Amino acid sequence: MKIDYLIVGQGLAGSLLAWKLMARGKRILVVDRDEEITSSKVAAGLVTPLSGSRPNISPAFENRLLSAKKFYWEAEEISGARFFHHLAIIKLFRDRVESTRWSSCDLSKESPLNPYLAPLTIEPKHLHSEYGGFEMKGGGWLNVPVFLEATRQHLLERASYAIGNVNADEIEVSEKCARWRNIEATKIIFAEGWRAGGNRFFDWLEMNNALGDILEVKIPELSELTKIVNRGAWLLPLGNGRFRTGSNYRHGTSSGLPEEEGRIQISEKLETITPHPYEVIDHQCAIRPIIRRSQIFCGVHPSEEKVAFFNGLGSKGVVNGPWYADRMVAHLEDKAPLPPEADIRGNLV
Ligand SMILES: Cc1cc2nc3c(=O)[nH]c(=O)nc-3n(C[C@H](O)[C@H](O)[C@H](O)COP(=O)(O)OP(=O)(O)OC[C@H]3O[C@@H](n4cnc5c(N)ncnc54)[C@H](O)[C@@H]3O)c2cc1C
Structure with missing residues (x-):
């Protein structure tokens, strides 16, 4: 089977990428281990505009907040499910x-x-x-398990979801594609959450789970x-x-x-x-899954062009995730630069 993107993991990270790539008309397959307990399934999903002990809101954060709300509301409309709750x-x-x-x-x-x-x-x-x-x-919460299930149904209806464990050792990479079993993808994107440290392509990234x-x-x-x-x-x-x-x-x-x-x-x-x-x-x-100081890390592997990464969503993943997923998709599809703080190529340990 030939596809554009194989996404490994359907937590918050993999789900966000899946929506954004489907919106671009890409052929994707999301493979997930279907574990009962994951960070995304347990997360509170809080969206807090003013957090920390200091009164502060940056324009960049406001931008990400708006982008997140817009994304969840649109996904609700498409899926018919309700997962974003506006709450004081x-x-x-x-x-x-x-x-x-x-x-x-x-x-x-x-x-x-x-x-x-x-x-x-x-x-x-x-x-x-x-x-x-x-x-x-202006805050509220995302019922993350409901969002994940709505995403899974959306993927299933498009024959774009499978349960399975993608072992990085089984991936064959060539100039043309990344191959896993009978699937040939233009790129494979790992969104494995805390397990990223056990992946041979990314074991050099310092996880602080x-x-x-x-x-x-x-x-x-x-x-x-x-x-x-x-x-x-x-x-x-x-x-x-x-x-x-x-x-x-x-x-x-x-x-x-x-x-x-x-x-x-x-x-x-x-x-x-x-x-x-x-x-x-x-x-x-x-x-x-925490990388360094709760920084989202994403982008294409420094030496394997067919292998990419989206992880480290941290405690503000619900707010930051949709904005960074947009940047990641623009990077993959349009060669747009990633925010420097998030680009794995610019942050080699
Ligand atoms: C107690 C708690 C409270 C939290 N509260 C909030 C909050 O209020 N707000 C907020 O924004 N964030 C919160 N978070 C953080 C949030 O959960 C994370 O930022 C986010 O869910 C991480 O998503 P992820 O997809 O990267 O990882 P995960 O949720 O871990 O998802 C990874 C997925 O990949 C699958 N997988 C892994 N390896 C493979 C493989 N090799 N093959 C196939 N599938 C694989 C896993 O089974 C899993 O489904 C909280 C977390 C916890 C634990």
């Missing part, structure tokens, strides 16, 4: 230092922060809000809460008093299974958000 975020300051930083910055109508801000409207007894905060507009835990909890006293809460840790409402809450970064653990340590860390964080009692219903964890 209650941002609570963790301490006096954070509160002071915010009160000293320009929040006038002319400030770039202004469109994202609204006054806080919560009952103090429900959340730890002793240092104040604000409501953030980290495990992240998420709890699903029931908090009956917060059943009226319909907004996302962020106080360093976050609380995402699912309805009927159920929430997802997290997360953390755990290095040096490779089991990939939920461990007591992770559950305790998330429980302690949750207790800094609300004083109410909670019941833990579920505990999930997964390995995030």
Whole structure:
């Protein structure tokens, strides 16, 4: 079978590329291991316009945010599924230092922060809000598993999806194509998430993977809460008093299974958000693919023209991913330069 692109992995990264390449009319095949737990399947999918402890929003980030929303809304329209949820975020300051930083910055109508801000409207007894905060507009969350499933269905309808494990050792590369079994692709793109380190083409890239835990909890006293809460840790409402809450970064653990340590860390964080009692219903964890400082890395292999890479989406993958997928496709199809910070050719270790 001859195709334009073989995409390895249907996590967030592979899915984004698949949509963008199909929009260009390319013949693609996405092969995925169909694992029950992956970073994309566990991710909270939060879209937070103002993050970190410093009040700041760069034009570049705003651009990526707009590009992401536009992409998810269009994909919803095409697939008929609903996965992007626009939702206000209650941002609570963790301490006096954070509160002071915010009160000293320009929040006038002319400030770039202004469109994202609204006054806080919560009952103090429900959340730890002793240092104040604000409501953030323009954010929300992507239900990543629903997005992945809608993508998979879209691919299946076009005979462009297969379950399988693509072992890089089985790939034969020639001047003309990359061949895997009976498939000849003009290019093979690896979007394998944290497993990239085991791929012979990319084992020189320094992966700094980290495990992240998420709890699903029931908090009956917060059943009226319909907004996302962020106080360093976050609380995402699912309805009927159920929430997802997290997360953390755990290095040096490779089991990939939920461990007591992770559950305790998330429980302690949750207790800094609300004083109410909670019941833990579920505990999930997964390995995030992180390269260097959460930088997306993409592009064509430095010496193998038929082999490409799209990975390292990190904790803002939902927002950054669609914009970088556009750049990657323009690079592959139109030879447009990649953003220098993301181009694997310019970042050889
Ligand atoms: C607890 C937690 C919370 C998070 N919260 C957020 C958040 O709020 N917002 C945000 O933007 N990001 C968040 N993230 C990060 C987000 O999950 C990642 O940025 C993103 O999902 C990574 O997607 P990926 O496709 O690169 O990797 P993955 O999701 O790991 O997908 C890789 C896919 O490739 C398949 N695969 C791997 N190797 C092969 C092979 N050889 N052959 C075939 N298939 C293969 C895997 O089975 C998998 O399906 C969170 C992550 C975690 C763990």
